[in-house]
Amino acid sequence: MEITKRKIDLTCPVCQAKSTIEIPEKIFAQKQFGSIKIQVPPGAVCPDHQFIVFLDTKGLVRGYEKIDILMGAPTEKGEREKIFKGKLNLNQLINIFGLYGVFSLVHSKFFGYHAYIIRENISEEFKNQINNFLNRITQNQYNTAKNIEFIAETDYNQITLKNTNALLIDAHNNIMQTPWEEKLSFEELLVKKALEIFNPEEQIVLIQQDINNFLKEVNYTVKILEDVKEIYDTDLIDSMQHDLKISKIGKTRLNLIRNFIMRNISEDLGNKIQNKVQEFLSSL
Ligand SMILES: [Zn+2]
Numbered sequence: 001m002e003i004t005k006r007k008i009d010l011t012c013p014v015c016q017a018k019s020t021i022e023i024p025e026k027i028f029a030q031k032q033f034g035s036i037k038i039q040v041p042p043g044a045v046c047p048d049h050q051f052i053v054f055l056d057t058k059g060l061v062r063g064y065e066k067i068d069i070l071m072g073a074p075t076e077k078g079e080r081e082k083i084f085k086g087k088l089n090l091n092q093l094i095n096i097f098g099l100y101g102v103f104s105l106v107h108s109k110f111f112g113y114h115a116y117i118i119r120e121n122i123s124e125e126f127k128n129q130i131n132n133f134l135n136r137i138t139q140n141q142y143n144t145a146k147n148i149e150f151i152a153e154t155d156y157n158q159i160t161l162k163n164t165n166a167l168l169i170d171a172h173n174n175i176m177q178t179p180w181e182e183k184l185s186f187e188e189l190l191v192k193k194a195l196e197i198f199n200p201e202e203q204i205v206l207i208q209q210d211i212n213n214f215l216k217e218v219n220y221t222v223k224i225l226e227d228v229k230e231i232y233d234t235d236l237i238d239s240m241q242h243d244l245k246i247s248k249i250g251k252t253r254l255n256l257i258r259n260f261i262m263r264n265i266s267e268d269l270g271n272k273i274q275n276k277v278q279e280f281l282s283s284l
Helices: 077-083 090-111 124-138 185-195 200-226 233-243 251-264 267-271 276-282
Strands: 005-011 018-024 036-040 051-055 061-066 114-118 149-151 166-169 175-177
Touching: 005 051, 005 061, 018 036, 036 090, 090 114, 090 124, 090 166, 090 175, 090 185, 090 200, 090 251, 124 200, 185 200, 185 251, 200 233, 200 251, 200 267, 233 251, 251 267
Parallel strands: 114 149, 114 166
Antiparallel strands: 005 018, 036 051, 036 175, 051 061, 166 175
16 A cells, blocks of 8 residues: 655754655544654754654644754664664664654653554564663662553554553654653753763663662652642752752753652652742732
């Protein structure tokens, strides 16, 4: 069966180069997932940059998100299949799912979301390798990572997810649905730092270190929250910077810590963090 495609005009969000890419029409025919994120690899619109484009079901561009990591074009499909044999590492995972696919998978594992990947003819061994690799790098004492499930159905209108509040990546690495709103800048930084190292085992150690640093901040925040009725985000940041000797904690980082606490530890604790600016604005 011939796949009909639709031409979409894109502008690189980094260098403003313009080009047209082709997207399978069936993405727009589905209604249940709404807007989708397409991973645009380097070479597709301009030679150097890769990014995410948000498309609605009419095919209109709703926004772009840059990915600040330099990487060559993805490996050809034949090469990609050889990967399934050896021991899985970070670079291979990126080759298989794209950078943004990997950020999304790491995010879903670490924050305890369900995740589904549409893919045909995948061996049990390979499924286990993917899950084990991601479990290993996101391991923590607060949640048990949920198993990524694989769906062989390629007709989007026939897909029913057991958990609808989940990540869904299709066979072409388009992100059909994410259960979160936030940008994946934490995961982007994890991967970026790890890719500066060549040794796959050292890459894992580095990611685990960053995850553990984040967990230390989570731990600290939980202890503070247990002892107060409520606390301003700015006060929390001040004491965290002082006690943990961290030079700068931004609001984005604190929001991520709060999200983690609310999803994996306690919603009540997370709700104790008050936004100072918002309170000030609403009192005007
Ligand atoms: Zn560009």
